[in-house]
Amino acid sequence: MKVTLKNLPQSQIELFVELSIEEFKPFAIKAAQKISKQIKIDGFRPGYAPYNLVKSKIGEMTILEEASRIGIARVIDKAIVDNIKQQIIGQPQIKITKLAPDNPLEFKIVVSLLPEIKVGPYKDLQIKKQVATVEDKESEATLNQLREMRVVEKISTKPAVSGNKVLVNIQMYLDNVPVEGGQSNDTAIIIGKDYIVPGFDKHLLETKKDDIKTFKLPYPEDHYMKNLAGKLVDFKVVIKEVYERNLPELNDDFAKNFGLKKMDELKKNITKSIEQEKQRDLDQKCEIAILDKILEKSKSEDLPEDLVNHEADGMMHEFKANITRQGGNFNDYLLSVKTTPDKLMLDMLPQAVKRVKSALIIQKIAEIEKIDVLSEEVEIKRQELLTQYKGNKNVEDRISQPEYSSHLRTILINQKVMEKLRDWNLV
Numbered sequence: 001m002k003v004t005l006k007n008l009p010q011s012q013i014e015l016f017v018e019l020s021i022e023e024f025k026p027f028a029i030k031a032a033q034k035i036s037k038q039i040k041i042d043g044f045r046p047g048y049a050p051y052n053l054v055k056s057k058i059g060e061m062t063i064l065e066e067a068s069r070i071g072i073a074r075v076i077d078k079a080i081v082d083n084i085k086q087q088i089i090g091q092p093q094i095k096i097t098k099l100a101p102d103n104p105l106e107f108k109i110v111v112s113l114l115p116e117i118k119v120g121p122y123k124d125l126q127i128k129k130q131v132a133t134v135e136d137k138e139s140e141a142t143l144n145q146l147r148e149m150r151v152v153e154k155i156s157t158k159p160a161v162s163g164n165k166v167l168v169n170i171q172m173y174l175d176n177v178p179v180e181g182g183q184s185n186d187t188a189i190i191i192g193k194d195y196i197v198p199g200f201d202k203h204l205l206e207t208k209k210d211d212i213k214t215f216k217l218p219y220p221e222d223h224y225m226k227n228l229a230g231k232l233v234d235f236k237v238v239i240k241e242v243y244e245r246n247l248p249e250l251n252d253d254f255a256k257n258f259g260l261k262k263m264d265e266l267k268k269n270i271t272k273s274i275e276q277e278k279q280r281d282l283d284q285k286c287e288i289a290i291l292d293k294i295l296e297k298s299k300s301e302d303l304p305e306d307l308v309n310h311e312a313d314g315m316m317h318e319f320k321a322n323i324t325r326q327g328g329n330f331n332d333y334l335l336s337v338k339t340t341p342d343k344l345m346l347d348m349l350p351q352a353v354k355r356v357k358s359a360l361i362i363q364k365i366a367e368i369e370k371i372d373v374l375s376e377e378v379e380i381k382r383q384e385l386l387t388q389y390k391g392n393k394n395v396e397d398r399i400s401q402p403e404y405s406s407h408l409r410t411i412l413i414n415q416k417v418m419e420k421l422r423d424w425n426l427v
Contacts, residue, residue, distance in 0.1 A: 001017065001018070001019055001023060001075060001078075002018040002020075003015055003016070003018075003079050003082070003083050010302040010304050011116075011301050011303065012110055012112050013084060013111055014109070014110050015080070015083060015109040015110075015111070016106070016108055017079050017108070019071060019075065019104055019105040019106075021103065027071035027105075028063055028064060028067040029051060030067070030070055031066035031069075032049075032051045032054040032063050034070075035063060035066060039054075041053055041054070051063075060101050064100075064101065065099065068096055068099055068107070072094060072096075072105075079109060080092065080109065086113045088112065088113060089112050089304065090111075090304065094107060094109055095107060112304035112305075112306055114360075115302070115304070115307075116301050117298060117300040117357070118298060119361055119364045119365060120295075120296065120297025120298040121294070121297055122290075122421065122425075123424040124424065125290060125424075126427050127286055127289050127293065127425045129286060130286060131279070131282070132275050132278035132281075134275045139270050139271050142273075142274060143266075143267070143270060146258075147247045150248050151246065151247050152245070153244065153245050154244050155241060155242070157208070157209075157242075158208075159242075160204055160205060160206060160207050160239075160242045161191065161206075162191050162192045162205070163245055164190075164242055164243060164244060164245060165188055165191075165243040166189045166191060166207065166241070166242055167186060167188055167239075167241040167242075168187050168189055168237050169186070169237070169238040170182075170184045170185075170236075171237075172233050172235055173235075173236070174228065174231060174233055179233070181329055181332040182233075189204060196219075196223075196327075197217045197218070197219055197233070198220070200217060203215045203235075204237070207239045208239065208242060209239055211238075212236065212239070213235075213236075213237045213239070214235065214236050216232050218230065218231065218232050218233070219231050219232075219233055224323070224328060224333055224336065225332060226336040226338075227335065227336045250263060251263055254266070283422065286422065286426060287418050290421050290422070291358045291361065291362075293425075294361055295354070295361065298357070298361060300357055308349060308352050311355050311356050312345055312349055312352040315351065316344070316348065359414075362417045366413050366414075369417075371416050373409055373412040373413055378405050378408045381411075382399060382400075382404070382405070382408060385399050386399055
């Protein structure tokens with residue numbers, strides 16, 4: 001096997017591979033045997049017909065195409081390992097350049113390399129540490145959410161009042177034209193709480209089952225559906241049912257639902273939980289500030305396109321999930337901002353580049369500072385995840401795979417590096 005290397009832009013290397021006629025011949029024989037198992041040749045059992053008979057039956061190029069697949073799969077790892085010492089990322093790209101009878105097999109392999117990065121100063125950056133505080137109204141809001149989880153509801157025949165739940169079907173119109181995606185059925189509205197459009201719930205006061213209400217309301221200026229933002233929208237609402245809602249009192253009996261004896265204990269636990277969550281958010285902002293500062297003074301080779309695209313794909317997935325969590329629809333969003341998935345992906349590329357470079361910086365600092373994790377730490381983390389996702393067969397199977405250890409190891413090393421960066425740089 002003859003291999004020639006060529007350096008390409010964006011941290012890529014091209015390998016030109018040639019298998020001589022003699023080296024390629026065994027793969028052609030294997031291909032003919034494989035194909036002969038799938039076709040009928042009189043006088044021969046499947047898989048035992050001579051090469052020339054198989055060739056005359058299906059044509060030699062069909063055999064050679066299968067032989068190239070078998071041969072490339074057999075030699076590609078050796079070609080890469082023997083000739084490239086740098087760390088490879090992503091999947092190799094393969095292109096056959098010569099495939100003909102009585103000729104060598106020639107093909108190209110393009111691989112992306114983990115780019116080298118020269119890390120700028122990463123200690124004593126003097127980033128101000130932020131400390132989370134919790135206001136009473138935040139704790140009260142969480143307590144009210146816990147009350148809502150234990151609400152008792154029953155159908156009411158009385159006109160709806162503040163605090164009632166009203167089950168409705170909604171139709172929306174803009175300039176007398178139905179809004180695409182503006183219809184919803186069996187939507188629960190709590191009177192006294194805003195529903196997308198402020199003031200919507202007030203129009204349901206005094207309604208009863210089977211009533212129909214029509215009214216106009218302006219959509220919020222900052223709504224993600226730009227075709228509706230700031231517009232006066234017509235609503236037609238059919239009342240399907242009205243429910244009375246009885247919320248439990250906030251007392252010691254309520255606290256016992258959460259394994260606590262006193263209401264004060266529950267309030268303290270809630271405040272602590274909110275504080276921890278807010279502190280995590282603030283720590284994350286500080287980490288971003290630290291990495292941004294390091295990025296300013298760092299230099300890297302050109303990033304492989306597939307590495308950046310992979311990161312952008314992940315960002316797109318996060319973006320779609322965020323829209324869904326907010327009750328929106330991704331396609332509706334695209335229509336509202338008059339864009340396409342491809343254009344949106346293009347807009348994400350600069351941030352994807354930044355995220356990739358940040359990951360490279362973390363990896364390089366781990367190498368410089370000799371930050372690593374023990375196999376025991378990886379296994380402890382695996383068991384934690386298995387406990388967390390117990391009962392989810394697909395996730396359990398993925399976590400249990402041996403190759404998942406590498407993923408966990410990377411996560412744990414990254415966490416240790418970020419912990420060190422906080423220690424070195426926050427004041």
